[in-house]
Amino acid sequence: MTELKVVGEKLPRVDAREKVMGKAVYVDDVQLPGVLRGKILHSPYPHAGIAWIDTSPAERLPGVRAVITAKDVPDARHGACYLDQPMLAREKVRYVGDYVAAVAADDEETALEACNLIEVEYEELPTLFDPVEAMASEAPLIHEHLAEYGLLQPLARCVENSNIHNHFQLRKGDVEKALGEADIVVENRFSAPMIQNGYLEPFGVVADIDGQGNLTCWVSTQGIRWMQRSLQDLTGIDRNKIRIIVPYVGGGFGGKGDISAAAICTVLAMKAGRPVKIVFTREEIFLSGNNRVPVITHLKDGVKKDGSLLAREVKVIMDSGAYSGMTSMIVTNAGFGGSGPYDIPNVKIDSYGVYTNNVPGSAFRGFGTPEIEWAIESQMDIIAEKLGMDRIAIRLKNIYRNGAISATGEKLQSVGLEETIMKATQAAEFNQPPLPPAGGKGMASAHKYSMAPGAACAYVEVKIDGSLELRQAVVELGQGSNTVLAQMVAEEFKVPLEKITVALNDTATTPFDLMTGSSRATYNMGNAVRLACEDARRQVRERGAEILEADPDDLIVENGMVYVKGVPEKSIPFRKLFVHGGYPLLIGSGIFNQKSKTVDLETGQSERPCAFWMYSTQCAEVEVDEETGQVRVVGFTAAHDVGKAINPDLVVGQIVGGVVQGQGIALMEKVEMENGRILNSNFLDYKMGTVHETPGHIIPIIVEEAHQEGPYGAKGIGEGVLAPTAAALSNAIYDAVGVRIHDLPLTPEKIYFALKKR
Amino acid sequence: MEYARPATVEEACSLLALHGEGARVIAGGVALSILLKQRLVEPDILVDIEGIHSLRYISDDANELRIGALCKHREFEKNPLVRDKFPWLSRAAERIGCVQVRNAGTVGGSLCHADPASDLAPPLIAAGAEATLRNSQGERKVLLENFFIDYYQTSLSEDEILTEIRLPRLSARTGVSYEKYAMREGDMATIGAAALVTLDDDKQRCIEAGIVLGAVGPTPIRVKEAEEALRGRAVNESSLRKAAAAAMEASSPLSDSSGSEQYKREMVGVMTRRAVSRALQAAS
C-alpha cells in the first residue's frame, strides 16, 4: 500500500469555519418570497374513528390560504418497510398526535389558530398501550389490513390477524438440548424505554411548486431518496419532477425526516399556490413519532462452569406504537446480532415488532443494538458473578475473534474486539480498586452491524483550476462525513484538502445514496468515492497521455499535475487537459453496491447479512451517593474498532459525543407516556444529560482492525458508541453498591429503593 | 397586548393602578415569557420594570442587607459583600438554573413568581427576610414567611410591586445552609431544604433554629416541629433524626418524572439532615 498523506490525518473539519461563524445554512434559513407557514392538527385520542371533519371555520379565518384533510390527498401510505402510514389520518386515528388536518396561513399564529378552529368528531375505539397485551391473539387490531399493505423489505414477516408487523427468527444449533446440558441456566428480563433523539435543529421543510408543476423541497432529512420516493407515492407528483435539497442538518440520530409532514407541506403548497414552510416545535418533534422504540429483552443462557456460553435464547419485543416506521427493519437487523459479540454454539432469537396506540417509535443511533446489548452485557456480569469469575475473563472466554462463525453463519473478518477489551481495561485500570466508600467500575463489550444491501454513488469533477468537486448524497448531520469523504478525494489525487469542495445535497445534481444511517457512510460512500476518483484519474491519464505522448499507465497524477513516471520536471497542470483538444468537462463516477447473502427466513442464517461489524468495549467508573441513590460518573474509557480512522479527531468526536449521549440515556432519559399521551414533550421536563453531567474524564481509544473491503480498511463508528454505554454504567453501579437495575433509566429513585432492599 | 417601560416606581405603580387586573409586571421575563408563550397569561399591558434602575442595588446597612428587587441572581451570586457576609445566599443563587437564567432572572421575579421550587425563598425565609411592597398609596412590609399563599400566588395585590428584600444581620454563632436536590445541575429543585442554626456561647446547644422546605408543597414550608426538635438542645444524631422526620411529615410532595411522592419524602429527610449539619458546621 502506498503511503497515505491525507487519510489518517487529524485535519480540521471542512465545515468548521462556517458553522462557528453562524453562516451555515439550515432549512429554516431558506427564505422564499410569499412563503406561508404550515401547521398540523394532531389527534387528541389514542385510537378513534373519525366521523366527520368540518374545516369551514378555519377556512373563514382571515389569512388562511389552504386547509387540507385526508380527502384532499391521494389514498396512499408510506413506511420504511410496511406502507402503513397515511400522511393524514383517514377513517381513524391511531395515536395521540396522529396527523388529522393541516393549514397554510400568512403566519404561524394564524395557522395555529385555524387548526384550533377545525372541528373533528371522533368515536373512541378500544386502546392498547402494552406491547405484550397487543401481541395476544384476542387483542383488537390497530391495522386491520396489515397483510395487504405494500412491503418494501423482503425480510419482514407479519403475523396475520395480529398486531405483530414483524417476527424475525434465528436458529442455530439446539438450544433446548444445550440448556439441559448446561451447568447453570441464567434467565433475566431487561427493558429500555422510549427516548427522544434530542437533536438541536428542529425538523423543517419548505415546499415550492413552479409554473411547470415541478416540486422543490428543502428538507432536513437523513434519507433523501426515500423522501423523494415517498413524496411521489403520497402526492402523485412524478419522481422526475421532485427535487429534494438538503442543506446542513443539525443532528438526526436516526430520527430526522418526517415524511408525512413533507408531503403535507407539498399538498398545502399545491393548494395555496404559494410556497409553504413547516418547522416543528419541540413538542411536535416528540409527537412526530421518530422517537427511539422501547424494547423489552428476555435472555435465557446456558453456561458451563468454566464460563463458556453453551446456549442463548433471546426474545425481543419492540413497541413501535401506531405505525411501524423503521421498527420492522430494526427487528430484523438487530436480530442478526441479538446474541451479542459471542461465539455461542446454540442460539435462538425471536424478535417482534408490535403495534400499539402509543406514539410511534423508530430509529435511534444504534438501530436496536444498544437496547439489546444493554441486556446482554448486564447478563454477562450476572453470569460472571454466579460463577465467581472475573468479568474480563468471561468475556475473553467467549468473544468473537477473526474467523469465528457468527450466529447467522457468517465467517467473521476484521474482528478487533479482543484488542478493545485489552486496551480499554488497561487504560481504565480496571483491576485497581475503585474509590471508597461507594465507587465502582463496570465494563461492557458490544458489536454493531452496518446494513446491507445498499448502494452509494459519487461523482468527482476535476476542475480546470486543479481543484476537485465531490458530489454525493451522504447528509452532513454534524458527524463529519463531508470532511472524511473530502479527505479521501484529496488522498486519491494527492492534493491538499483545501482543493476539495463538497457539493450541497440536491437530487438534481448529487447521485443516489441509500440513506445516511447504519454507520454506513464512510464504508459505502467511501468506496464509491474511491471508485469515482479512480475513474476520474483514468480520464486524466488518458488525456494527459495524448499531450505527453505516453502510455496512460505510465502516468502519475499528483498535486494537480500529470507526468510520466520518473520525469516530474515535464509535468503538465490539469488546465492543459481541458484546453487541449477542447474537452471542457471531466467527471469520474463511482457506484458501490454492498451485496448481502440471502437470509433464510426460518433460521435467520446468512453468510453475509450485513456489510461489516464494529466492535467496542467501554469501562465506566462511578460513585454512588448511598443516601440518595444519585450517581456521579467519575470517568469513561471507550475503545472502538473502526477499521481505519480516516480522521482520528472526528472518530474521537464521535466517541466522546456518544459516551455523553449514552450516559444521559442510561441515567435519566425517558419519554413518559400515560394512556398514549406524552407527558414530557419539552426539554424542561424531558431530561437529557447536560455539560454538568459529563463524566469527569473520557479516554477515547481507537482500534484499527482493517476490513478487507473497506476504503483504506475503514468500517464505521457512529452508532457503535452507544452500544455498550448503558450496561457499562449499570455494571459499575452494581460493583459500587451491589444493586442491579433491570429497567432503564438508572434513576436515583430506583437505586435508592434497591439499596433499601439490599 | 400593550407594552410600557416606566423609569420610576411611581410611574409603574400608577400604570398598575390604572389597568388593574389587565396589567402584568415583567422583570427579567425568564418565568413570565414561558407563561405568555403557553398563553397561560394574557395581559392587556406588560409593565416592564427593568428600566427602573433605582431598584437594582445591594447595600449593607449597619443592621441589614438590602437587595433591590431588580437585582439579578448572577449579581448577588458574585457580589463580594454577599459572598463575604452571606456566603450561603450566594451559594443558593449559584444553584439557580444556568448562567443565562441567572443573568436574566431577578430576585423580585423569583419571589413574585412564587414557584414553590424557588431556590431563594427557603434560605431567605429561614434567615428572617422581609419584603417591601409598594403601590401608589405607599408601602408596606411583610415577612417573607407570610408572603406566599399558594402555588404561584403571593400576598401582592394587583397594584403592588415588590421593591426590596431586607435581611437582618444574623446573630453571632449562626450558620445558614441550603441543600438542593435536583435530577440535573441547573434543574428546578425537586427538593430544597434550608436550615438556620444559632448556637449558645459554648457552642453546645442550639438556641435558635429555622427549617424551611422548598418544592414539596404549594408554598415554601416552614417546619416548626423540626425547629423545636433542635431548639434548646444539643444537635446530635437523635435531634437530627427528629428534625428530619418532622420535615418529612410536613412535606407534601407530588409524584412526577423526577420522582415518586415516596422517594421525594425520603429525600426531604436526607436534605434536611444535610442542611442542618452544614448550618451547624457554619455556626461552630
Ligand SMILES: Cc1cc2nc3c(=O)[nH]c(=O)nc-3n(C[C@H](O)[C@H](O)[C@H](O)COP(=O)(O)OP(=O)(O)OC[C@H]3O[C@@H](n4cnc5c(N)ncnc54)[C@H](O)[C@@H]3O)c2cc1C
Ligand atoms: C430554564 C429555567 C431554569 C430555572 N431554574 C431555576 C432554578 O434552578 N432555581 C430557581 O429558583 N429558579 C429557576 N428558574 C426560575 C427563574 O429563575 C425565576 O423564575 C426568575 O428568576 C424570575 O425572574 P424574572 O425577573 O425573570 O421574572 P419575570 O419572569 O419577569 O416575572 C415572574 C413573575 O413575577 C412577577 N414580578 C416580577 N418582578 C416583580 C416585582 N418586582 N414586583 C411584582 N411582581 C413581579 C411577574 O409579574 C411574573 O408574574 C428557572 C427558570 C428557567 C426558565
